[in-house]
Amino acid sequence: MHAIIDCNSFYCSCERLFRPDLREKPVVVLSNNDGCIISRTDEAKELGVGMGAPYYQNRDIIRQHDVAVFSSNYHLYGDMSSRVIDTLRFLVGEGEERLEVYSVDEAFVDLRHVPASELQDFSVHIRETVEEWTGIRVSVGVASTKVLSKVANRLAKKDKQRTGCVLVLDTEDKVRDALQRTEVGDVWGIGGRYAHRLRNEYGINTAWQLRHVPLEWARKNLGGVVGLRLIRELNGEPCIPMKEPLENKKMIATTRMFGKPVFDLAPLREAVATFTTRAAEKLRRQYSAAQAIDVFVVTNGTQGGAYAYDPRSDHRYARLPQPTSLTQELLSIAVPLVEQLYRPGMKYLKAGVILSGLVPDGSLQGNLFVPEAENRQRLLMDAVDNINFSMRDDAVKFLASGLTRNWKMRQELRSKRFTTRWEEMYEVG
DNA sequence: TCTGGGGTCCTAGGACCC
């Protein structure tokens, strides 16, 4: 059996930890740039605040009902996430790979070592311990496959009163009931496009109906072997294995919406240089080097009047002469790319840098076959990373990144980094 | 009068996830 453990309204729960006065109140957390609502408590949901909905469209409800609003505080969420994961790791035992961290607020657990008769109790134990040790409330879904455990988890969370946030699908009857109560678009792996087609072209509305489509049909219409696996998993046949931990990323991106639109080349270039620098740091953190770089910009289309939101994107791609993790080398490629992309008169909303073709960094421990100067460059990078890490972000930076940064994103409602910065620690008194 | 087959590597694009 597999379990998926998923934190309830994770970002909002993190904020509530330091604001006990908000325990029963509606809370929402906004995306970067204070753009969209990316986490909401049940109370906010009941008021009709949509998930992923633009903040400005919900301002009236939020004001009327005194909803607490926070900008996202990734220092806090990242730290709370590690605490939850550490707790889970303790609970399921060390050794074999029983834990797969799936996202910042979710983990799969392999429960094959737990006797069937103890699954319910063990799941409740997990839920209670995580809450006791971290203050974060989680939901637990258990079933024979990952896809079914996601179904279980969703229902556990949906009906907290009845399930106590734990649902174990250990009989065929329970599985059928769960699938019949799950809409096809709520199945893990069925996104908006597939859901629309399934409903409108094939009359498939529930997970239960989806379970019974022919495998060959799934292969043809649901993305090849991906669709095949999905249907098999719905039928209780495990096809999606637990993933190895500590895999390196295969692509690294740094992209941002601008706090206000950018029209000139200079700030656009600064932004791309800053994103390249940040991406290069992430690259070095996992000891990789990149072989290719893609720079993209998003403009607002000129059609449709001044207020239309009509984003268009354009990008330039370049391969590097050899894999590198050096900021200077990446900048020397990225900056010309954005200069090629720039068109005077356009309104730029966003830009980004994507590093790909990642390989282990060959320049790491002094490479005999490269010129001495290159090894020293790597040492310089390490020194810069250390200074920026231990002092503050961007204590040392490349001039190309600019000094003014008036394109920086808005984050007006961010809480303190209570658990990761001494000067922002929570005070009792 | 006639024109193979099989393989690899790469990239773009489409779907999905949280």
Next chain:
DNA sequence: TCTGGGGTCCTAGGACCC
């Protein structure tokens, strides 16, 4: 005036090779 950011996997199709 205002709509996030960072990932994964798979497939099709072209280039190239023997």
